[in-house]
Amino acid sequence: xxxxxxxxxxxxxxxxxxxxxxxxxxxxxxxxxxxxxxxxxxxxxxxxxxxxxxxxxxxxxxxxxxxxxxxxxxxxxxxxxxxxxxxxxxxxxxxxxxxxxxxxxxxxxxxxxxxxxxxxxxxxxxxxxxxxxxxxxxxxxxxxxxxxxxxxxxxxxxxxxxxxxxxxxxxxxxxxxxxxxxxxxxxxxxxxxxxxxxxxxxxxxxxxxxxxxxxxxxxxxxxxxxxxxxxxxxxxxxxxxxxxxxxxxxxxxxxxxxxxxxxxxxxxxxxxxxxxxxxxxxxxxxxxxxxxx
Ligand code: C2E
Ligand code: MG
Ligand code: MG
Ligand code: MG
Numbered sequence: 001x002x003x004x005x006x007x008x009x010x011x012x013x014x015x016x017x018x019x020x021x022x023x024x025x026x027x028x029x030x031x032x033x034x035x036x037x038x039x040x041x042x043x044x045x046x047x048x049x050x051x052x053x054x055x056x057x058x059x060x061x062x063x064x065x066x067x068x069x070x071x072x073x074x075x076x077x078x079x080x081x082x083x084x085x086x087x088x089x090x091x092x093x094x095x096x097x098x099x100x101x102x103x104x105x106x107x108x109x110x111x112x113x114x115x116x117x118x119x120x121x122x123x124x125x126x127x128x129x130x131x132x133x134x135x136x137x138x139x140x141x142x143x144x145x146x147x148x149x150x151x152x153x154x155x156x157x158x159x160x161x162x163x164x165x166x167x168x169x170x171x172x173x174x175x176x177x178x179x180x181x182x183x184x185x186x187x188x189x190x191x192x193x194x195x196x197x198x199x200x201x202x203x204x205x206x207x208x209x210x211x212x213x214x215x216x217x218x219x220x221x222x223x224x225x226x227x228x229x230x231x232x233x234x235x236x237x238x239x240x241x242x243x244x245x246x247x248x249x250x251x252x253x254x255x256x257x258x259x260x261x262x263x264x265x266x267x268x269x270x271x272x273x274x275x276x277x278x279x280x281x282x283x284x285x286x287x288x289x290x291x292x293x
Pocket of ligand 4: 182
């Protein structure tokens with residue numbers, strides 16, 4: 001193709017390739033310093049129980065406070081961290097920080113508060129028993145040690161079902177629950193995950209986005225809820241942005257929901273949201289059970 005385009009085009013192409021390579025090198029360099037220099041942060045997004053509007057869980061979302069480029073979200077650096085293996089160090093930091101946070105929350109809200117914190121992991125972390133080592137090394141004693149959940153994408157579990165199977169069972173033994181993230185997007189179905197100890201599935205944002213607009217998306221979510229029910233697995237919806245979506249999810253029997261409508265990811269989580277009247281959460285005025293019984 002470079003030949004057809006002549007010399008000028010191939011040079012432009014080369015320059016761009018080179019710029020990208022330099023950029024990746026620079027970012028890799030920055031990344032390898034970032035853990036040591038404490039540039040990572042966790043942001044916290046509440047997960048709301050649709051039965052009573054209470055927050056019982058929180059998802060930890062990774063951010064990189066880059067010295068020059070500002071606050072970066074995972075899409076800007078997780079793929080590179082995966083390729084270079086730096087995700088293993090970052091993941092270790094994430095678990096350490098998540099459990100430190102849980103210990104603070106449990107100290108403040110009490111040992112029976114039941115609050116959970118979910119952390120995300122990617123492919124590299126699931127391989128080679130790395131995850132089990134990290135959990136063994138970072139898990140604290142006491143109630144906070146049993147309050148962590150790991151979110152693994154459906155895609156990942158399907159790609160290496162054998163490794164997934166043994167790792168998930170080992171995690172369950174260690175008191176770490178597992179959620180299946182971005183559920184419904186891959187080719188698998190709940191039935192394929194039947195042998196795995198799964199706490200809940202998280203309906204992919206793309207289906208939630210179509211609720212109220214595409215009947216097909218409602219059918220998919222209804223199907224997921226039905227299957228999950230019959231298997232005793234919970235259902236969380238992600239990416240809820242408006243009241244109509246929330247109403248439909250509640251009607252379909254979804255257990256919990258997460259999204260900008262209910263709370264943005266933020267550097268801190270307000271423990272007052274655990275209370276019976278989370279008035280700061282936007283919930284439809286006519287929704288059942290918002291104010292609790
Ligand atoms: P995810 O686990 O599916 O996380 C949900 C993403 O949706 C988050 O993006 C969140 O900010 C965003 N989100 C939440 N509510 C809404 C909403 O109502 N509408 C829309 N449009 N988006 C919403 P974020 O924080 O950029 O994270 C992207 C992905 O990066 C995550 O997807 C997760 O797969 C990955 N990730 C996050 N933290 C970590 C981590 O600590 N380690 C690893 N390996 N991956 C992580
Ligand atoms: Mg997630
Ligand atoms: Mg998700
Ligand atoms: Mg997602």
